[in-house]
Amino acid sequence: MAATYAIIEGRIQKAIDAINTRENPNRAEIAREFRVPYDRLRSRLRGYQSKTAVRGLHNRALKPDQESALRQYLTTVDQLGLSARLHMVQSTANALRAQDFARWNPPPLLDARWAKRWLDRQPDLFKAKRKPLAAERKNAHDPEVLQTHFDEFKEMVVQYGITEDDTWNFDETGYRMGIARSDWIVTVDSNRRIYFKDSNNRESLTGIECISGGGKNISSMLIMTEVQLLTPHFNNDLDDDVLITTSDTGYSNDWISLRWLKHFDRFSQKHQKGA
DSSP states (O other), X not given: OHHHHHHHHHHHHHHHHHHHHSSSOOHHHHHHHTTOOXXXXXXXXXXOOOHHHHHHHTTXXXXXXXXXXXXXXXXXXXXXXXXXXXXXXXXXHXXXXXXGGXXXXXXXXXXXXXXXXXXXXXXXXEEEEEEEEOHHHHHTTOHHHHHHHHHHXXXXXXXXXXXXXXXXXXXXXXXXXXXXXXXXXXXXXXXOOEEEEOOSOSXXXXXXXXXXXXXXXXXXXXXXXXXXXXXXXXXXXXXXTOEEEEOSSSSOOHHHHHHHHHHHHHHHGGGOOOO
């Protein structure tokens, strides 16, 4: 069976050579001329490899120098701060292979499944999810800016003797309609976090939450875009102490900030440890 398969594959390669060299070739006639299955010939022309070819390559469609070039390309893209995506791995690999199949028409192409398997075999290339983030918030993720902030914060904690229980983390999260979804990119840093810019001009519902260093939390605040709060808004399983308010934009403003500070002061006092 193996010998017969190999013989047929040899004939298919001769048939492909004939197709590539003849003027206006008829593939069906050439399949009959070389006594090969037409469907298998068509599959090889579309780039699907034979079983023996796949076993011989162990699913490695690139030569060592081509793999090295692809890895260097992905590393360079990542170091420039540009996010390489899966389709870029696929298209670059096909471009590197193009010279090897210059006589093929059309040349065999590697698909997205191959790109995923190739990445899985690379010990120092990782997939990380890129998330949308507003431009000004993206700029705030500069490591030097963050380090300076926490150095100053530590000095204040020591100076005023602030305990963990009296240290609170505040987070304002917007829930927006029409936001771009996350996608996967390729990077050489397994711990890297990647964001891309996204428009702020979206209808929004904002949630404000707070938790202390001691693990205590206070009831949230929700900001809605409605002019008035209707009875259906309160038919839910939210805690009775959750503060619900409205604004024209769905974001906080000076008046809402003051309401939140009063809300925070009232409920944080229950967990206060220091003076």
